[in-house]
Amino acid sequence: MSSPAVETSDVVIIGAGAAGLMCALTAAARGRRVLVLDHANKAGKKILMSGGGRCNFTNMYTEPADFLSHNPHFCKSALARYTQWDFIELVCKHDVPYHEKKLGQLFCDRKASDILQLLLVECAESGAEIRLDTAIEQIERSDDGYRLATSAGEVACQSLVIATGGLSIPTLGASGFGYQIARQFGHNVLPTRAGLVPFTITDPQLKALCAELSGTSVDCMVSCNDKSFRENLLFTHRGLSGPAMLQISSYWHSGDSLEINLLPDRDALDWLTGQQAERPNIELKTLLGEVFTKKMAGLLCELWCASKPLKQYTPGELQAVATQLSAWRLVPAGTEGYRTAEVTLGGVDTREVSSKTMESQKAPGLYFVGEVLDVTGHLGGFNFQWAWASGHAAGEVV
Template sequence: MIRRDVIIIGAGAAGLFCAAQAGARDRDVEVLDHAKKVGRKILMSGGGRCNFTNMYTSPENFLCDNPHFCKSALSRYTQWDFISLVAEHGIAYHEKTLGQLFCDDSAKDIVDLLLNECNKAGVTITTRCEILKVEKIESGYSLSTSNGDYECESLVIATGGLSMPKLGATPFGYKIAQQFGLNVLATRAALVPFTLHDKDKEALAELSGIAVDVYASCNDTTFKEAMLFTHRGLSGPAMLQISSYWEAGDTLSINMLPNEDALSFINSARSETPDVLLATCLTKVFPKRMVQCFIEYQGWRNVPIKQLSHSECEALANVLENWQVKPNGTEGYRTAEVTIGGVDTNELSSKTMMAKNVEGLYFIGEVVDVTGWLGGFNFQWAWSSGWAAGQVV
């Protein structure tokens, strides 16, 4: 029987950061994980460079059934606190766009930072450890594992969501929450590409690899970023972002001409270059391959632009700035970056992340119903929620 002050299940961003914080308070901490190595999701994030936070992090960048829940943790351990830690470890980084910070070299730098902080705080990390049973006992919790039995005073669940099962994602954290009577909100894949119905997919398949800047809107939310056509559907930052707000059956509104008024653009072309073909006109603002495909897909007449009627021009403009797309679905957890839903925040203390009705049981990171936008926000939630629990476990 191994006795610890704190056991953390999950050696990802939130779990390792929480462990380092608790260990720094002289708590005897052990992190258990079923994977062969720690931080696998960190290592592949941001194209291997880890978008570790965002300079513009605020509560507005998160989805949660209780939008106020994340405010406490985010305000007490901010993006600037983690940026300072990154600098302290001598990790070179850069801003890409919209406040997104990436390692210059490799995501391994962030994993090394976490492991160094854990090592400095005397944290024990055990991998290839399967949790077989968790029970509440008088002095805290008992765990039966493939590596033997444990007891601890505080138990932290940092097992993440269902995203990317090939990296080891499981519903373990939700099952523990339910075992102890906590409500778990329905989950779904988020920050995920869309798939299209066969007819649209076949018509647009030849555009795979083409990216254009768009406004993507759904359910009163809009993002302006790039949209990428794929052989299965639509991806790119704009689609990943809006996927968090989309639900099955919803229609997306896509403005493919975000920087100008579509009808004004067409009317200007009619007056300035009336004899130019529609295709030639549109290639001023879109890739040639995309223009040719959309002319066929939408049934537009590729004639000198002066020959288009006013109603044709209006219909054309409407598609350019209000293309209605009804996805077939998403690519699901297989490629989703995060999971929406999870442990109901109404069950947790926003200050400590402890279950209100279960002494000594904590939930941090993605397993909780707090989901950030694309761009480093989910890592910041891992740091902030891990820090909050780490101060008290």
């Protein structure tokens, strides 16, 4: 009996997410025969749930400084060659209505499926084939590229692109498969951890405060390890969330304290001293109730100091209150982990990958794009822009 025929393709891309689909449509538009394989039953699952179902598909102010990596210069080349304006042009070509929410964050007016649909249409029009429900069982080098044993038979290709993403949100099919492949071909994989993720609090007093204020959002400046973000903080039953906390979580390590300024627009001591002179009889919790919710004001006073008329505070006591309001220090117990994390920090060491083409320097014809690499963007559309830019960079050469 003859052995089953081996299917051949110029390019095989593992992973039908943002980076994989961008790579596929770019390569296929150059006339390459492209096959995208994914173990999931649907392409772009993370695209569909992103941005609360509206997909924050890029950021108008994208710059290399918005990304974390052990090799910070790596992302510059790809981001410069496929910019946010290039992707916006593609969005406009497909008549997808969008709006800026704030801080340059662009969202679909309707739903995230508009972005997935435009990628799938571009793939179809350029001839890239997408095959779902297909597990990769084995990968090995061959004389002229790579051979893959899959649940749908054997496939041979010249160029193999790993676009498998990271470990965040395993319920959507995330796994460490890409890191496994990288190690198989001699790559160093830097330690991974959850990024853009809420914090958990176990300190009884603090946890009670968070639970009582669950659903309350407040503008703040949060700092950790010489990095600061001005955004909203959201109290939850389990701890602290909201854009400010998600942003700083990427810079936080276990045991680090967070410093939160609840009055980012004013000097807390100057304000309290001024109020003490102008309104000596007002109670502290009443005054704070003009800035925060009455409930939050009362609970903060219970946590930090007894509320009394401002005239009864000594300069030292007022200083202590000001410090709590402008430099509230707390140590989270941990984070919610990969279960709810938007991204995975760490990954394939970019010092072993070409910043121009995304090709492995260890194994010719092997490419890495998107989140599997040690490049992580801030919250606000930056991780999608990295997916588009890195996928495009590889798509131009595979």
